[in-house]
Amino acid sequence: MAEPSAGVRAKLWDGPVRIVHWLLVVLIAFSWWASGDHLNWHRWSGYTIIALVLFRIYWGFAGGGAAKFSSFVKGPKAVAAYAATLGKRDVATTPGHNPLGALSVLAILAVLLVQVGTGLFAVDIDAFEGGPLSDRVSFELGREIADWHELSFRALQALVVLHVAAVLFYWLWKRTNLIGAMITGRRTLPSDPGLAGAPVWRLIAGVVLAAAIAWVLSKGFRL
Numbered sequence: 174m175a176e177p178s179a180g181v182r183a184k185l186w187d188g189p190v191r192i193v194h195w196l197l198v199v200l201i202a203f204s205w206w207a208s209g210d211h212l213n214w215h216r217w218s219g220y221t222i223i224a225l226v227l228f229r230i231y232w233g234f235a236g237g238g239a240a241k242f243s244s245f246v247k248g249p250k251a252v253a254a255y256a257a258t259l260g261k262r263d264v265a266t267t268p269g270h271n272p273l274g275a276l277s278v279l280a281i282l283a284v285l286l287v288q289v290g291t292g293l294f295a296v297d298i299d300a301f302e303g304g305p306l307s308d309r310v311s312f313e314l315g316r317e318i319a320d321w322h323e324l325s326f327r328a329l330q331a332l333v334v335l336h337v338a339a340v341l342f343y344w345l346w347k348r349t350n351l352i353g354a355m356i357t358g359r360r361t362l363p364s365d366p367g368l369a370g371a372p373v374w375r376l377i378a379g380v381v382l383a384a385a386i387a388w389v390l391s392k393g394f395r396l
Contacts, residue, residue, distance in 0.1 A: 180361045180362050180363050180364070181361065181362055181363070181364055181365045182359045182360070182361055183268065183359060183360060183361075183362045183364075183365040183366060183368075184238075184358055184359050184365075184368065185238065185239045185268055185269055185354060185358060185359060185360055185366075185368065186238075186239060186240070186269075186354060186355060186358040187236065187237065187238060187239075187240055187358065187370055187371075188358070189228070189232055189236065189240070189376060189379075190229075190232065190236070190239070190240045191355055191356070191358055193225050193228060193229050193232075194355055195355075196221075196225055197222065197225055197226075197285075200218050200221055200222050200225070201222070201329070201333070203218050204218040204219060204222065205326075212302050216292075216304070216305075216391075217391075219289050219292050220387050220388075220390070220391040221387070222285065222288075222289050223289045223386070223387040223390060224383045224384050224386070224387035225383070226282060226285045226286060226289065227382070227383040227386055227387065228379050228380060228382075228383035229282065230282065231379040231382065231383060232371075232376075232379055235371060235375045235378075235379060236371045236375070236376075236379075237368065237369050237370040237371035238269070238368030238369060238370060238371075239268060239269030239270070239368055240371075242275075244268075244269055244270075244368075245267075245269050245270035245271070245272070245274070245275045245278075246272075246275045246279065247272040247275065251272040252272045252273055252275075252276065254272075255267075255271055255272045255273050256273055259273075262346060262347065262348070263347065264347060264348050264349055265343060265347050265349040266362055266363055268360075268362060268366040268368065269368075274339065277332065277335065277336055277339065280332055281329070281332050281333075281336065284325055284328050284329045284332060285329065287321070287325040287328075288322065288325045288326055288329055291318050291319075291321045291322040291325060292304050292322050293305055293306040293307075293390060294306050294307055294309065294310050294314075294315060294318045295307060295315060295318050295319035295322045296310075296312060296315030296316060296318075296319060297319065298316065303315060305390065305391055305392060305393035306390075306393050306394075308393070309393075340352060
């Protein structure tokens, strides 16, 4: 179901947000597939996810427009007020994530941090395979962390299902194409919110910082 044509094709999502979003979609699925017989690929996919999540957190403070946490993370009253409007079949006009969707974004980022963080310390039952920091903990603790790694992935799966269900709800009920917006970066809104972007040097700094931290972690701090 398409969005109404009336209004302005406003720019919401910048390139970094869209690239991170779709790379996470691909890499989470790839990591799941590679967790069986391709553990080396699984590890490198995990390191890339670490860099992406760290960059997204950084960009939530240093980025511009709808990327900033301050633009969509609201208090309980705003969340409750927005939740009360879900039954109305109106096109969503929030520029960026709505107050309720913000909770989903924060939850996914938090669970991803737990997921990749536990992967750094996890060790398999035969102690043949482990994360780059698995030698910093005992075998017993490494096995317990491996269980947390598995549990956090189950939580991540549940959040992904919820996220997809929300996207479908907005498409079918609210007549709002969120997928298209995350591809093109634009959505039809009553007026252009005029969201300002961020300077290129912040983008470069964030990419370098996130990549450097992920690389150091992948080496187990052995430089």
